[in-house]
Every structure is written in C-alpha cells, then in structure tokens.
Amino acid sequence: MVRRNEIREGEKAVAAPPPSDGGLVFIGMVHTPWTSRMMTPRQGRMDGPVCRIDIFDPWQEALSGIEAFERLEVLYWLHRSRRDLVLQSPASDGSVRGTFALRSPVRPNPIGTSIVTLVRRDNTSLFVRGLDCLDGTPLLDLKPDRALFTPIAPPQPGDFETE
Amino acid sequence: MVRRNEIREGEKAVAAPPPSDGGLVFIGMVHTPWTSRMMTPRQGRMDGPVCRIDIFDPWQEALSGIEAFERLEVLYWLHRSRRDLVLQSPASDGSVRGTFALRSPVRPNPIGTSIVTLVRRDNTSLFVRGLDCLDGTPLLDLKPDRALFTPIAPPQPGDFETE
Numbered sequence: 167m168v169r170r171n172e173i174r175e176g177e178k179a180v181a182a183p184p185p186s187d188g189g190l191v192f193i194g195m196v197h198t199p200w201t202s203r204m205m206t207p208r209q210g211r212m213d214g215p216v217c218r219i220d221i222f223d224p225w226q227e228a229l230s231g232i233e234a235f236e237r238l239e240v241l242y243w244l245h246r247s248r249r250d251l252v253l254q255s256p257a258s259d260g261s262v263r264g265t266f267a268l269r270s271p272v273r274p275n276p277i278g279t280s281i282v283t284l285v286r287r288d289n290t291s292l293f294v295r296g297l298d299c300l301d302g303t304p305l306l307d308l309k310p311d312r313a314l315f316t317p318i319a320p321p322q323p324g325d326f327e328t329e
Numbered sequence: 330m331v332r333r334n335e336i337r338e339g340e341k342a343v344a345a346p347p348p349s350d351g352g353l354v355f356i357g358m359v360h361t362p363w364t365s366r367m368m369t370p371r372q373g374r375m376d377g378p379v380c381r382i383d384i385f386d387p388w389q390e391a392l393s394g395i396e397a398f399e400r401l402e403v404l405y406w407l408h409r410s411r412r413d414l415v416l417q418s419p420a421s422d423g424s425v426r427g428t429f430a431l432r433s434p435v436r437p438n439p440i441g442t443s444i445v446t447l448v449r450r451d452n453t454s455l456f457v458r459g460l461d462c463l464d465g466t467p468l469l470d471l472k473p474d475r476a477l478f479t480p481i482a483p484p485q486p487g488d489f490e491t492e
Contacts (some may be wrong), residue, residue, distance in 0.1 A: 170444070185354040186357040187355040191437050205487050206487050206490055208480040208485060213491045214491060215490055224346075226415075226438075228416070228427040230416060231430035232429050235430065239442065256481035263393060263481070265393045266472065267392070267473060274354050274388060275353050275356070275404070279442060279472075304350065304351070307436055307438050309436075310431070317372060317432070318419035318431070319419035323367075324363050324370030325371055325372065327362070328376045
C-alpha cells in the first residue's frame with residue numbers, strides 16, 4: 167500500500183529541522199497518467215507510457231540543444247511526501263531499513279530522480295518515457311544523462327586526479 | 330576557466346522568480362580534496378580520490394543498511410553557483426547552449442547528482458569515490474543507485490503499464 171502519511175510499525179520519525187537552508191523554484195510541471203498514489207509505479211520503465219514535461223516561463227530558452235540527448239536526468243519535487251522518517255517499513259511488516267538505503271519518496275529532501283528517454287520536443291514541452299511520479303509533480307531540473315555528456319568547459323586539475 | 334559568477338559573451342540571464350516554492354534542509358556535508366573551484370573536476374571518476382560524506386544529526390539512523398549497496402546516488406547543493414542563466418557558454422567562446430542541455434553547476438536549482446562507489450562506512454561518515462564537488466558542499470540526499478535497487482514495497486498497477 168502507498169503511505170497516506172501514517173507512521174507504520176517499527177518506523178522512526180525525528181524532529182526534523184525547518185527546511186530553510188536552501189530554496190527551490192519550480193521550473194515546470196510533470197504530467198503523467200497517474201492521478202492517484204495508489205496507481206503510480208514504484209519505478210519508471212523505459213517502455214512505460216509517454217509523459218509530458220512542461221517548462222514554465224522564464225526557463226524555456228534553457229531547453230536549447232536538449233534534443234541532442236536521447237536520455238535525460240529529471241529531478242522533481244515529491245510534494246506529497248512526509249520528510250521526517252529515518253527508518254521505514256516499505257512492506258509494512260515491521261521490518262525496517264534506513265531512508266538512505268531506500269529510494270522511497272519519503273526523505274528529508276523529497277527529490278525524485280529518474281533517467282528518461284526523450285521521445286520528442288514540442289516547443290516548451292518534452293515527451294518522455296521512464297517516469298514514476300504523480301500527475302502534477304513540480305519539476306526541479308533537467309540534465310543530459312551523465313553517460314551521454316562530455317563537458318564542453320576545459321578540464322581542470324581535479325579531472326586528472328586518481329588515488 | 331571556472332565561472333566567477335560573471336556573465337560571458339552570448340550568455341543570457343533571466344529575471345528568476347524567488348526560490349520559495351520548496352525548502353531544503355542540509356543533512357550533511359561533503360569533504361573533498363578540492364578547496365578551490367579552479368581545481369575541482371568537471372566530472373567525478375570512479376578511480377578518483379576518496380571523499381568523506383558526514384551525516385548530521387538527526388539523520389544518522391537513516392544510514393541503516395546502506396552498506397549493502399556498492400554504488401550510491403548523491404545529491405548536493407551547489408551553493409556557490411548563480412541560478413539565473415538560461416544560455417551558457419562553457420568554453421567562453423561566444424557559442425552557447427541551453428542550461429538543460431548542460432551539466433553545468435549553474436542552473437535554476439543548483440542540485441548536483443553523482444553516482445559514487447561506497448568504499449566504507451565509519452559510523453556517521455561514508456567514504457566514497459566519484460565526486461566532483463568543492464570541499465564543504467552541503468549534502469541533500471543519498472539513495473541506492475537505481476540499477477542496484479529493487480523496491481521492497483509491493484508493486485502498483487503503474488508498474489505494469491506499457492504503451
């Protein structure tokens with residue numbers, strides 16, 4: 167079952183500090199077929215439904231050149247998730263695991279990350295496969311998949327450091 | 330050259346909305362050998378130096394079980410980056426590309442993501458390879474690498490949807 171923000175047997179919540187160390191701007195919105203958390207996939211799949219990502223003003227021009235990348239990394243804000251659990255029981259069976267050993271949406275900073283395939287761009291919208299989030303999820307960032315990207319900026323000394 | 334927050338030829342800044350749509354809590358700090366942006370690698374490498382990630386109170390218990398994962402996804406806050414560029418010129422040569430077609434630290438929400446290998450855990454510190462950020466970078470999240478993680482929670486209808 168999806169968590170409706172209850173705390174389950176064995177789970178542990180902490181007194182979380184106020185989330186005021188950094189501020190986010192929502193740069194767009196993700197549209198998916200899933201309007202209920204009871205339907206949303208646990209993980210995206212590359213042969214899953216095509217979803218639409220709309221980019222808000224004034225960020226549209228930042229899409230320039232994105233069509234060159236077959237796969238993108240998408241960061242989004244899991245706006246319905248509680249943020250104060252350090253131990254979670256995903257199977258609701260009393261067994262627990264630390265939040266950082268899970269990809270659960272419940273985390274101190276509920277940022278979801280997915281790798282998606284870019285199907286097409288239509289002006290300020292991108293059509294992609296591979297998402298796993300609720301319809302209406304706020305968008306935080308888009309980047310080329312790290313495996314496809316070579317920095318344009320000249321290398322720096324750290325790029326050659328091994329140990 | 331590293332950007333010292335100047336705007337280069339051909340680049341475009343926008344009037345960015347205030348970053349008040351969501352709030353972040355810094356859950357730890359990343360320690361690396363790089364104390365200057367002039368030295369920091371453009372991209373991390375799996376044979377790069379071992380770096381230390383310290384987890385702050387009250388989040389340490391969320392590390393429980395993390396040793397089971399050879400690779401982790403790390404999210405961090407690029408606290409020195411400007412956030413208002415939509416077109417950037419990484420080579421400083423007048424040619425530009427959209428921010429979402431780059432993995433530059435300059436972005437509306439300056440969140441860096443890396444895949445690292447976990448060398449060892451020592452209590453509330455993790456030692457990892459593969460980072461590319463400045464010493465003292467605030468930590469936002471740790472998750473198992475998506476390729477190594479199988480959800481524990483039961484699947485939902487969306488997990489089986491293809492199109």
